[in-house]
Amino acid sequence: MPDAADKGSSFPSFRASPLRDKVIGEVHARPFRSMSSPRVVLHYAFLTNASEAADDKAWLIEFCTSRGEPVPTDGAKHHTIAFGGGMLNWEQHAEFTTYTWDAPAAEGKLFGELIHNHPFGAMFRAPGDMLVAARFEAHPNPGEDVWRRHFDSGSLTVSRIEGGAAAVATDFRQDGDGLTRFLVINDEMGNHQIGAAVKRLLEIETYRTLAMLGLFEAARLQPEIRRFETELADLTSQMVEDAGLDTNRDLLNKFTKLAAALEAGATASTFRFGASRAYHQIVQARFNTLQEEAAPGELSMAGFLGRRLSPAMQTCQSIEDRQAMLSRKLARATTLLRTRVDVDLEQQNRSLLQSMNRRARMQLRLQQTVEGLSIAAVSYYVVGLLSYLAKGASDAGLPIPSGSITTAIAVPIVIAVMWATMHRIRKVYSKETKAD
Incomplete structure (x- = not known):
């Protein structure tokens, strides 16, 4: 065996796991990018399935090639290119794809500047249905009387972040362009801190929107679950009566169909509810990382979103609990009825055997x-x-x-x-x- 030192290293080379590079690279995936202020950021998130995601990546490769920019590598889930004096960042996730563009903003012009050099014009092809659209601006403190007029005072939230080094203002409402506005008022943050803070705010806006999808799935399932509960109560009451074998078999068939329908609905909603819980946890984690707290006399972002997001998650959990409870009740009722059918069959078989014995004796x-x-x-x-x-x-x-x-x-x-x-x-x- 040759000495490892002959190859320029004092350490031997071992066979690496095929996942080693991916695991190490995951730590550096989707890095924070330094941002100076003033800065404007446009962020869009689109719901995409596997086919749409593949088509979108093919379009991105063609787009990068046409502009002479490097293309994403095979298997890449994120990519950044220069565009319009700023940077366009593409990220692909399990069920959505995001495009984020940031560029220098005009000094002192809050949300008033018309942006003409962004990539989301006629040449841009949306990969799927748009779910999130937001505009972030980072500025040195322009004065409270300047920035408040850009937000709805009825839902305005103002939070201090990064240990009070900056403030974030938003009303979570859409402006005339359909964008949710966020203003980052930089007091003491460095460029890297601004980039990290904006990235986390982007994730909060994206994931809090995705988390709310579970609420509408719960609303869709609620009438169906109520129907299942009513039907189960009706079928269970019929079990109290002393019925014959044919009636019990008919009841067992109804129980089986009800259980199949319930399991089909529960299986279809498992991903949505699980994803909503995960997104909600990410939102909470990002708030904790930002060290977000309400500015004096103001409502915090976490407090404002918590009024709707937390009840929405509780509603999703309630629907899941009702599905699980129904499933257990159906299983018990089906087992009980199947036992009754088996007893009836045994009684019928015993009667048949007795009749056969009588005939044999005769x-x-x-x-x-x-x-x-x-x-x-x-x-x-x-x-x-x-x-x-x-x-x-x-x-x-x-x-x-x-x-x-x-x-x-x-x-x-x-x-x-x-x-x-x-x-x-x-x-x-x-x-x-x-x-x-």
Whole structure:
């Protein structure tokens, strides 16, 4: 084995796991980018399935190629290129794709500047249905009387972040362009801190919107679950009655269909509810990372969103709990009814066996009667043959009693022989039957 030092290293090389590069690279995926202020950020998130995501990546490769920019590598889930004096960032997630563009903003112009050099014009192709659209601006403190007029005072939230190094104002409402406005008022943050804060605010806006999708799935399922509960109560009440086997079988069939429909709905909603919980946890984690707290006399973002987001998550959890409870009740009722059907079947089988036993006994008696008649008939013919032999022998001069005497003597002997023969045959047959 060659010395590892000959290859320029004092350490040996080992066979690496095929996942090593991915695991190490994941730590550096979607990094924070330094941003100076003033800065404007446009952020869009689109719901995409697997096919739409593949088409979108193909379009992005073509877009980058046409502009002479580097294209995303195979398997890449994020990519950044220069565009319009700023940077366009693309990220692909499990069920959505985001495009985020940031560029320098005009000094002192809050949300009033018309942006003409952004990438979301006629040349842009949306990969799917848009769910999130937001405009972030980071500025040095322009004065409270300047920025408040850009927001709805009825839903305005103002929070301090990063230990009071900056403030964030938003009203979570759409402006005339359909964008939710966020203003980051930078007091003491450095460029890297601004980039990290904006990135986390982007994630909060994206994930809080995605988390709310579970609420509408819950609203869609609620009437159906209520119908299942009513139907289950009705079917369970029918079980109290002492019904026959056919009725119980019909009830069991209804229970099975109800359980199948319930499981189909629960399976279809499992991903949505699970994703909503995960998104909600991400939102809470981002708020904690930002060290977000309400500015004096103001409502915080977490407090404002918590009034609707937390009840929405509780509603989703309630629907899941009702589905699980219904499933357990259906399982118990189905098991109970199946037991009743099995008992009815056993009772029916027992009655059938008893009937078969009665028929077998009757058949045995009939067989014994026929056997008795058969013995008498065979004995009669044998005795008749013997009487002919005795008569013929007597006529031939042999010293044999007369035919009537011989016949009388032969009758009990023949009957005994016939009975013994039939008994022996029946005994042999019984042994063969038991052996089978």
